[in-house]
Amino acid sequence: MFYGAIEAGGTKMNCAVADERSIIDECSLPTTTPEETMAAIFAFFDKYTLATMGVGSFGPIGIDPQQETYGKILATPKKGWQQFDFLGTLKKRYPATRFAWTTDVNAAAFGELKQGAAQGMRSCVYLTIGTGIGAGIVINEEIFQGAGHPEVGHTFVKRYPQDDYVGTCPYHKDCLEGLAAGPSLEARTGIKGQHLPKDHEIWDLQAFYIGQALVNITLTVAPDRIVLGGGVMNQPHLLTKIHDQFTEQMAGYMETPAVTEYIVAWGLPNKSGIIGSLLLGKEAQ
Ligand code: ADP
């Protein structure tokens, strides 16, 4: 029996096939037009008869089966993909396969809960800080979503003292993503995050915003654990600063586990999304 998974990103599509035990085949394809990209995806998966497939997609996406938008990519800035019926196109090609469909960050949160840094927990929030900021929420071992999926990256945060940077979000300018995703590090300093020295003062500002976002998440969701991933978290010293900011800004109001246990780095670096998609697929009815 084979199980498929797609971690669908705006830059690349990571595809995997697993048997009962482990991943046996993988590929990473560039995300170009839907026609070209889907043809490449089919070429990879056509070699297998898949019992299930889990898809964790960039968004926003339609996730309510009762709505006409279900399975589609919605208001993405990615050209050609707006309103693309991603799930429908896959189902048409593989009619005998059972599908799971959610956001990339929800899939990653699920992967971290089942096999990563939040194993043994019943709930977790996974926050990625990369080109954008996004969060997936798992509560009682199930993905949390309403009529739509959460968009934590676009929530608002109070400003760091003296920060007058306008923000990179095309919709809101200075939402969390606009002030604290990878591109804002480069926009503020002229240096890409990966090349910034550890002692640069920007990391205090960065930790201020992420710490604050984690306070907001804690106050709203009260998860068992928060897992941080994404390119910007490849800075190990940043996690300590985030712990300090979280403690300071929470100001003793809400009790959480010890901060180093509560806010942790991802356990499946760059793999949470594909593993989570695979596992969600296996649970699909
Ligand atoms: P994506 O979000 O596109 O999937 P990543 O999670 O790798 O990809 O995030 C890319 C962003 O993270 C870029 O803005 C990049 O400059 C930044 N980044 C990558 N590596 C590091 C690093 N070691 N330290 C800080 N920022 C980094």
Ligand code: ZN
């Ligand atoms: Zn925004």
